[in-house]
Amino acid sequence: MSRIDWEVVIGLEVHAQLNTASKIFSGAGTAFGAEPNRQASAVDIALPGVLPVLNRGAVERAIRFGLAIGAHVAPTSVFARKNYFYPDLPKGYQISQFELPVVQGGEITIRVGEGDKAYEKTVRLTRAHLEEDAGKSLHEDFHGMTGIDLNRAGTPLLEIVSEPDMRSSAEAVAYARTLHALVRWIDICDGNMQEGSFRCDANVSVRQKGATEFGTRREIKNLNSFRFLQQAIDFEVQWQIATIEDGGKIQQATVLFDPDSGETRMMRTKEDAHDYRYFPDPDLLPLVISDDWKARVQAAMPELPGAMKARFMDEWGLSAYDATTLTASKEVADYYQSTVSAAGAALAKPCANWVMGDLAARLNKAELDVSASPVSPAQLAGVVARIADNTISNAIGKKVFEALWNGEGATADEIIEQQGLKQVTDSGAIEAIIDEVLAANPKSVEEFRAGKEKAFNALVGQAMKASKGKANPAQVNELLRKKLTA
Amino acid sequence: MSLSNEQVGHIARLARIALTDAGIEATRAKLDDIFALIEQMQAVGTTGVAPMSHPQELATRLRDDVVTETDRRDAFQKVAPQTEAGLYLVPKVIE
Numbered sequence: 001m002s003r004i005d006w007e008v009v010i011g012l013e014v015h016a017q018l019n020t021a022s023k024i025f026s027g028a029g030t031a032f033g034a035e036p037n038r039q040a041s042a043v044d045i046a047l048p049g050v051l052p053v054l055n056r057g058a059v060e061r062a063i064r065f066g067l068a069i070g071a072h073v074a075p076t077s078v079f080a081r082k083n084y085f086y087p088d089l090p091k092g093y094q095i096s097q098f099e100l101p102v103v104q105g106g107e108i109t110i111r112v113g114e115g116d117k118a119y120e121k122t123v124r125l126t127r128a129h130l131e132e133d134a135g136k137s138l139h140e141d142f143h144g145m146t147g148i149d150l151n152r153a154g155t156p157l158l159e160i161v162s163e164p165d166m167r168s169s170a171e172a173v174a175y176a177r178t179l180h181a182l183v184r185w186i187d188i189c190d191g192n193m194q195e196g197s198f199r200c201d202a203n204v205s206v207r208q209k210g211a212t213e214f215g216t217r218r219e220i221k222n223l224n225s226f227r228f229l230q231q232a233i234d235f236e237v238q239w240q241i242a243t244i245e246d247g248g249k250i251q252q253a254t255v256l257f258d259p260d261s262g263e264t265r266m267m268r269t270k271e272d273a274h275d276y277r278y279f280p281d282p283d284l285l286p287l288v289i290s291d292d293w294k295a296r297v298q299a300a301m302p303e304l305p306g307a308m309k310a311r312f313m314d315e316w317g318l319s320a321y322d323a324t325t326l327t328a329s330k331e332v333a334d335y336y337q338s339t340v341s342a343a344g345a346a347l348a349k350p351c352a353n354w355v356m357g358d359l360a361a362r363l364n365k366a367e368l369d370v371s372a373s374p375v376s377p378a379q380l381a382g383v384v385a386r387i388a389d390n391t392i393s394n395a396i397g398k399k400v401f402e403a404l405w406n407g408e409g410a411t412a413d414e415i416i417e418q419q420g421l422k423q424v425t426d427s428g429a430i431e432a433i434i435d436e437v438l439a440a441n442p443k444s445v446e447e448f449r450a451g452k453e454k455a456f457n458a459l460v461g462q463a464m465k466a467s468k469g470k471a472n473p474a475q476v477n478e479l480l481r482k483k484l485t486a
Numbered sequence: 487m488s489l490s491n492e493q494v495g496h497i498a499r500l501a502r503i504a505l506t507d508a509g510i511e512a513t514r515a516k517l518d519d520i521f522a523l524i525e526q527m528q529a530v531g532t533t534g535v536a537p538m539s540h541p542q543e544l545a546t547r548l549r550d551d552v553v554t555e556t557d558r559r560d561a562f563q564k565v566a567p568q569t570e571a572g573l574y575l576v577p578k579v580i581e
Binding site: 020021022026027028029035036037038039040041042045047053054055056057058059078079083085086087100137138139142143144145146147148149150275277280282284285286287288 | 557
């Protein structure tokens, strides 16, 4: 049997840690990396008699998310207890939302693949709900015991659940990346995957193409990088297809991905899956969100990536690819917009080329984030503007950019002036250079006259070299041809 | 509706309550009584009544997002049976 007969079905659950200063139900801090249990209050460690009080900042972030994805932000939502026993959950239950989550529905448009094969797709969201994180269990050597750190207990999470709308690991990664960019864009989550601020669980199943029922799914837990997400899904899909083709059946289960072996392995089957016995938490009254509050949050929202992308295409004439790339993160979008506002909207396209090309490559090489770029948007705009008005060629522009990067001057103009990089547009000066080049390269001249066009390019190259790259290339072309055909 | 002893055993396990066979039987009888009461309540017409999540018709209070707690780890850990390097130690748990 061949792979072609199978269709992959993927839904994602993402836990985004909300970037509040304090915890969701207590006034303890949430800073990452504190000494064990120094940020665990009486509420977080579940001392008897304590009561949870909901953090307004966590709710506000959930509203922001709901508005950003066009979801229904529930006027009334309810917190519930999810009961299970584990030492890093001292209450014996996690406060979460079950029947009435704060965010219901919504959708996210993703762009999958590159170049001509790229396509857009809309992924529907089921819900997003507020809940508290658990503590951490450290199973290393404590004389055969487990160490418990409750600093993370009570950290606010937004669990974002998608519909099973994705049909390949590439779509799942594109969705996760888009969601990751969005939560950072609207500033509700720092998105730090190494620190566990953005964790993905993937529900994966396969079915025969054309089937109307979903296959039995297995859930891959706790994927903390996009690469692992892709690898884990690819392995899981192959495993499920091989199992079914060998006459086996998929059993609903929770699995873990082992990055070292690249394989998924069973954590627990459905039989020992937790039976959580959810019920409304009597310690918390319903969460009521007024229209007025929603309107205030809406008014404070930044322009969203989708709207910004459309504006870049409509107003500045960028391609869908350019507009998508430049709105992939808030930092890049901010940098690009500042560059255009300094250079002028007429130069939006060359600005885009520079930000996505030379700047991105240089930042990548230096392993720097765009927000830490040594070349400011205003400085880059200076380079773009001088190329556009023919003061310098594109090649010299790269030189000026490098000089700005190295701090050799404050502006493009200063570097062009100091290093004498101004383009030579004086026909007399260029003609003099060409005459020298023609005299020094009689062989190329002969070849050109014999009909070899390549020889012409060689002569242009020589002339540009003789001018140290400063001659206007278009003028060199024109004058050289004139002389040779005269 | 009545529960089986198996179901009672399952619920007890989930709640980490150790019950003897006799205990399961006694608990089952008590739970059956509760279910009988629930059945009686379910006979009441509730069409058009929105489900209630809390007996009080109030909205939850919210606190501002500020850190108000100080570090009280030493005091909290005084009553813990075993601690090390700031961690609470518990019997090894293996998933």
